[in-house]
Amino acid sequence: DAKTTQPTSMDCAEGRAANLPCNHSTISGNEYVYWYRQIHSQGPQYIIHGLKNNETNEMASLIITEDRKSSTLILPHATLRDTAVYYCIVRVAIGTNAGKSTFGDGTTLTVKP
């Protein structure tokens, strides 16, 4: 898996957009960018993933740069329940190693009232 770099922590005001960056400069052509989050003492929760196009779902948007070396997860209207550790992972989507996710330290997002 390609190595990812994320800021250790970020704060966001409730109701505002939270923009979480991730650098993955060594990403390979067949590797996707996945985002998960982990609320304290729970299993990680899948948020979104993408290959090269921007993606949006009910939880968040994912913006991937044209050179694919970095991406940004956007939570459009952060709530207190979005306080969690957010992990950016790059890996292949199919094949034997598709599920082997290497988790870095992630970004601890704190949403404040």
Next chain:
Amino acid sequence: GAVVSQHPSRVICKSGTSVKIECRSLDFQATTMFWYRQFPKQSLMLMATSNEGSKATYEQGVEKDKFLINHASLTLSTLTVTSAHPEDSSFYICSAREAGTGRGYTFGSGTRLTVV
């Protein structure tokens, strides 16, 4: 959506005993499941890949005789921590994916193991 159930959520055991943790895919079949371990204030570390009907593949440094994995059906994988010691106390998490959905892997809610 896909749901992965993990049981028990918490367990306390005495040093030297064995503990079994179950990971079930509730509404889909999973030929492959993954087991992770997470120590306090640390990230998740992959322990092993559980393959239905065959031997598990362990990551470097993980003792296969201590962490026994059985994946006997397409919906169930079990992790048995044998002869547990206090240093095995950790948060154990499994993950699985429903084939063909294109989504990321679904994680269980985790098992908090405390060895006393």
